[in-house]
Amino acid sequence: MSALGATRSNGLSAVARFGQLSIAWLLALAVIVPLLVMVSTSFKTQRQIFDGGFSFIFMPTLENYRNILEGRFLGYVGNSIVVGVVATALTLVLGTMCAYALSRFTFIGRTPIAMGTLLLRTIPPAVLAVPIYFIWTSIGLAGLGGLILVYVALNLPFTIWLLYGFIEQVPRELEESAAVDGCGPFRSFFYLILPLLKPGLAAAGIFTFRIAWNELVLASILTDRNSRTLPYAVFLYIKDTGIDWGELMAAGVLVAIPPLIFTFVAARQIIAGLTSGAVKG
Numbered sequence: 001m002s003a004l005g006a007t008r009s010n011g012l013s014a015v016a017r018f019g020q021l022s023i024a025w026l027l028a029l030a031v032i033v034p035l036l037v038m039v040s041t042s043f044k045t046q047r048q049i050f051d052g053g054f055s056f057i058f059m060p061t062l063e064n065y066r067n068i069l070e071g072r073f074l075g076y077v078g079n080s081i082v083v084g085v086v087a088t089a090l091t092l093v094l095g096t097m098c099a100y101a102l103s104r105f106t107f108i109g110r111t112p113i114a115m116g117t118l119l120l121r122t123i124p125p126a127v128l129a130v131p132i133y134f135i136w137t138s139i140g141l142a143g144l145g146g147l148i149l150v151y152v153a154l155n156l157p158f159t160i161w162l163l164y165g166f167i168e169q170v171p172r173e174l175e176e177s178a179a180v181d182g183c184g185p186f187r188s189f190f191y192l193i194l195p196l197l198k199p200g201l202a203a204a205g206i207f208t209f210r211i212a213w214n215e216l217v218l219a220s221i222l223t224d225r226n227s228r229t230l231p232y233a234v235f236l237y238i239k240d241t242g243i244d245w246g247e248l249m250a251a252g253v254l255v256a257i258p259p260l261i262f263t264f265v266a267a268r269q270i271i272a273g274l275t276s277g278a279v280k281g
Contacts, residue, residue, distance in 0.1 A: 036056075039249075043061060046245065063246070064246040065250045065254075067250075068247050073251065075226075077254075079144060079228060079230075082144060083148055083212055084212040087148045087209075087212040091151070091155045091156055091208045094152065094156060095155075095156055096159075096197065102160070102164055103167040104175075118157060121161075129217050132150060136222060142223070143223060143224065144223065146222050150222065151211065154211070155207075158204070162204050163204060166196070166197050167197065170193060209259070210262070213258065213259055214231055216232060220232045220235070234252060
């Protein structure tokens with residue numbers, strides 16, 4: 001009976017593993033196939049796209065990439081880099097200090113502030129678009145500067161709670177030992193706590209940068225012709241006279257490259273941030 005039970009258990013385990021692998025492959029295909037279609041379409045002419053149905057076998061051309069790079073696309077790239085880098089840097093600096101204060105200090109209103117930051121993360125950015133537009137334009141903050149401030153405010157709650165989990169895992173005894181050795185609070189924070197937060201900082205930085213890089217709604221209403229970012233630039237290829245699918249896909253490929261590079265380079269840091277940075281209840 002025991003041998004029969006073991007065989008049946010092994011059979012069920014094999015079926016379960018096969019099912020898990022099948023689901024994983026289906027999910028991978030659901031992600032990879034659209035990317036392959038976008039990349040292949042970006043190397044096609046408009047005639048190749050609409051003649052004879054879709055195919056991966058065709059004569060490639062760089063015309064679409066040449067057309068978009070000859071326009072204002074590089075200017076939009078520069079705007080997106082400025083917004084993404086500055087917003088990410090400010091978010092990490094402010095988020096680290098806020099998370100450390102919530103973790104280590106006791107003060108009046110600590111719990112409401114912590115819960116309030118978490119609730120703010122649940123508000124969709126599109127809901128805030130109209131109020132932010134009227135407030136920012138009335139005080140003259142429309143443009144890249146105002147867009148950066150909005151992204152910092154939207155990403156701070158996630159950064160605070162992610163880094164809060166990391167800081168909570170750092171034993172307080174380390175700081176107490178450093179204080180006994182004459183290390184002040186600021187020196188203890190910069191030389192003791194920050195090095196241990198590298199996985200959390202990397203994960204929070206990547207997610208923050210991706211949001212600032214890909215966001216469209218707020219970028220479309222808070223910027224003008226000279227300060228547009230890449231998501232809005234891609235949207236411009238959808239015109240009243242039609243859609244130039246080749247140039248649209250080429251722009252999509254160029255927009256997707258930087259976040260993909262960041263993701264692949266820091267994949268291990270992202271996984272560490274999602275697992276080790278969880279807040280323990």
